[in-house]
Amino acid sequence: MMDSKAPYALTATDGAARLGTLTTAHGTVPTPTFMAVGTHGAVRACQPSEVEAAGVDIVLANTYHLACRPGIEHIEEVGGLHAFMGWEGPILTDSGGYQALSLSHLSTISDEGIVFVSPYDGSKLFLSPEDAVQLQERYGSDIIMCLDHPALFGSSDAAILATMHRTHAWAARSIAAHRSGTGLLFGIVQGGYAAATRKESAEALAALPFDGLAIGGLSVGEPHELMIELTRTVTDAIPATTARYFMGLGSDRELLALIAQGVDMFDCVAPTRLARHGVAYTPHGTITLKQARFRTDHTPLVEGCPCPACTTCTRSYLRHLFNVQDILAHRLVSLHNLTHLARLMADVRTAIGEHRFASFHAERIAMLDEGTPERAVPEATHA
Ligand SMILES: [Zn+2]
The missing domain is CATH 3.20.20.105 (Queuine tRNA-ribosyltransferase-like)
Structure with a gap:
């Protein structure tokens, strides 16, 4: 009260x-x-x-x-x-x-x-x-x-x-x-x-x-x-x-x-549920790591992301973990997705504090629009 x-x-x-x-x-x-x-x-x-x-x-x-x-x-x-x-x-x-x-x-x-x-x-x-x-x-x-x-x-x-x-x-x-x-x-x-x-x-x-x-x-x-x-x-x-x-x-x-x-x-x-389905957040939209295009992608999931997935392994390794159904894949991508949203909120707070939220918002939408369109919305988003 x-x-x-x-x-x-x-x-x-x-x-x-x-x-x-x-x-x-x-x-x-x-x-x-x-x-x-x-x-x-x-x-x-x-x-x-x-x-x-x-x-x-x-x-x-x-x-x-x-x-x-x-x-x-x-x-x-x-x-x-x-x-x-x-x-x-x-x-x-x-x-x-x-x-x-x-x-x-x-x-x-x-x-x-x-x-x-x-x-x-x-x-x-x-x-x-x-x-x-x-x-x-x-x-x-x-x-x-x-x-x-x-x-x-x-x-x-x-x-x-x-x-x-x-x-x-x-x-x-x-x-x-x-x-x-x-x-x-x-x-x-x-x-x-x-x-x-x-x-x-x-x-x-x-x-x-x-x-x-x-x-x-x-x-x-x-x-x-x-x-x-x-x-x-x-x-x-x-x-x-x-x-x-x-x-x-x-x-x-x-x-x-x-x-x-x-x-x-x-x-x-969504961040943990999508992770269990091999879906990772990126500034350019979500990507499905199980896709064949990641088999030889030896780059980090997201460059500059400080999470354990991005600092220790590659997209090709994460794809491999999903392929062999190792639960490490769920953990790493869950931590990445949570980190992604926490960083987004931190960037939002900085932008509001500096009175440039509208331009920040437009930049992020432009980045999302550039990404490969993927529809990976979970069936239920509520707890
Ligand atoms: Zn990450």
Whole structure:
């Protein structure tokens, strides 16, 4: 809850793009930032020290999945999620609202909350907005996300209004349940795919004493231009002093487009999920290392990248590792992809600080446009 000292400090603006810091109990995060996703309490295949060395300042874990396995009591016994994972930096925990959508065949939603049927053993877990806050407090999370009810893209107007009103009611209940001295509490703006309802949701949540606001229910299949427009509708409707987090997005092009609309925080499973499919980020777009054209490419993955993949081996060697299915390939390309996004965010922050974000943005888009066009978007980008 908002204390006398607000957690987000805005230090510079450049157009709508913002440079700032977000202070948590486990450290201050410079923004814009990209958070590495560790849904089940690990950034897949990467040790915490490696994630930190990649330049990642904050990791994300999932309330619902961790409640299923290993369970809250287990994590509490060890002393909380930081101790359990061996990560000493800030942790944001997602609430479980998105899982109600992605696991909709396994969940039932009412005004009381969400009943999940575990995909692991069929057991039932009931999560009310109060339960979601309490679980995240018990994990020791630095940023607690409210339970929300996203609407599917293509939902009727009536369904969008109903899910938005439920999200607002749950936001108020989450604030009432949130205990002082625990993590920061973020609300989640919903409102479907029309500017009027997005604005209504943003204004309703901005009127509540949240520590930050997320933009939920986007990047789920709507057209790119609509995503940009609705994001701007939200960022225009909330105070400059509030941190803005866009949930579930991780391509260079889209990150830059949303930073230009005033977003501060991002997360996505893409860097590690794509890595497991042999897809690496480069400033010229993603490349699929399994392709035959890399068999005799003895250059580093990305010249000048400080990650373990780029400083110790070549594209031909990485291709070989994928060919022989060595898990070292997954580790190296995951670390490279995380490093790539962390470096992009660092470059973005420098550009905003020097009031040249627009030209930086244009340069990066030109570099992406020069690259070999590849469509390697993962099926699901959300944690
Ligand atoms: Zn690299």
